[in-house]
């Protein structure tokens with residue numbers, strides 16, 4: 001089915017609209033992903049190996065949204081296959097969520113990086129508001145096709161892209177919110193936050209937080225319940 005992309009009146013992040021936006025005529029995730037390979041709506045494609053589009057089943061009940069591909073993902077062309085992806089897989093396992101039944105994507109589809117002062121390492125750089133806004137139409141299109149029961153934002157970048165700049169991750173993580181995006185929306189920490197902790201005790205506590213939040217997702221999926229507080233978070237044209 002041919003669809004035209006519907007934009008918000010304002011970008012969800014940043015004050016400026018991207019000068020060049022992707023235009024989609026998506027029929028399926030496969031076609032959308034193929035189209036995204038040629039995207040040049042912001043400058044991030046220039047230093048990246050390839051577009052890393054979302055991955056998973058079109059009938060997924062849950063869509064996970066991370067920030068952007070990392071070094072490994074950029075090379076392999078698949079989301080969440082690097083060290084953070086391993087943490088994510090363990091957290092999903094512990095929470096009882098089957099990765100093969102979900103859809104996983106990023107708010108930004110190209111790897112943003114800077115060279116390390118010494119050596120060949122590529123250091124992750126946070127995408128800016130303009131880049132996130134430029135990439136938002138791809139995310140919106142993915143969500144329109146999948147139509148998940150619940151959207152889970154992993155980390156502050158994804159949360160603010162979907163839930164707005166006023167969203168405070170560490171205060172509001174794990175809250176099941178109502179949204180036009182899906183029956184429910186929740187945000188939790190990005191799995192890379194577990195890796196960034198300085199010691200084993202903090203690692204365990206960050207992992208427990210992530211797994212605890214993912215168990216709430218599992219609950220929503222198994223009971224079909226949502227939005228216990230009924231809080232509505234921002235309007236979106238997605239539905």
Ligand code: SF4
Pocket residue numbers: 022036039040041042043044045051108109110131134135136138
């Ligand atoms: S980051 Fe997103 S908007 Fe920018 S070039 Fe890549 S796919 Fe296009």
